[in-house]
Amino acid sequence: MSAAAAIVILIGRILFVVFPAYISGYQGHFKSAEGYRAYASSVSFPVMALVTWPAGVWLVAASLSIALGIWPDIGSLMLAVFMIPTAYYFHAYWKLSDRGQRGSLAQLFWRNVIVFGACLVMFGFFASADHALRFAVTGSAIKLH
Numbered sequence: 765m766s767a768a769a770a771i772v773i774l775i776g777r778i779l780f781v782v783f784p785a786y787i788s789g790y791q792g793h794f795k796s797a798e799g800y801r802a803y804a805s806s807v808s809f810p811v812m813a814l815v816t817w818p819a820g821v822w823l824v825a826a827s828l829s830i831a832l833g834i835w836p837d838i839g840s841l842m843l844a845v846f847m848i849p850t851a852y853y854f855h856a857y858w859k860l861s862d863r864g865q866r867g868s869l870a871q872l873f874w875r876n877v878i879v880f881g882a883c884l885v886m887f888g889f890f891a892s893a894d895h896a897l898r899f900a901v902t903g904s905a906i907k908l909h
Contacts, residue, residue: 770898778831780882784843785827793820809853822846830886833900837890844883851876 765773792800797816804815822842829839855876857869888908895903 765893765896765898767898773897774899777833777836777886780886781827781831784823784846784879785831789820789823789827793817793823803854807853807856809849819846833897834902835905836897836900837887837904837906840883840886840890844880844887847876847880847883851880 793816797820800819801812801815804812809815823846826839826842826846828834829842830836851873855869855873857866857873860866860869887906890897891904891906891908893904894907894909897903
């Protein structure tokens with residue numbers, strides 16, 4: 765992998781995790797925990813114990829894994845797994861009748877689907893690149909050669 769390609773990929777890794785690490789993880793699940801807990805309760809999320817700091821830790825850990833290159837394949841899978849219940853429970857636009865609310869939640873739902881897809885692409889890339897991924901602390905934990 766060329767240095768130019770490695771730099772572009774590193775910048776992409778860092779930019780990709782700003783939202784899950786800082787906006788959702790830190791500002792949301794840590795600093796706005798009560799609001800997140802109230803919303804989770806309003807949508808009948810079945811595992812309330814995971815809504816605040818455990819989800820925040822999960823998002824920050826996954827994001828750091830990707831950005832720093834510490835088993836980034838695992839970090840990308842962690843984010844992918846997070847997107848499934850998030851999209852289904854918290855952005856269930858099909859349950860709403862109000863067009864405005866429905867449209868807002870639909871955008872958030874499809875954003876989660878896009879992130880899920882990007883995480884799968886990153887997983888495949890990281891797991892096949894392994895130690896060829898530059899600017900990374902480790903290679904991949906799962907090898908797809």
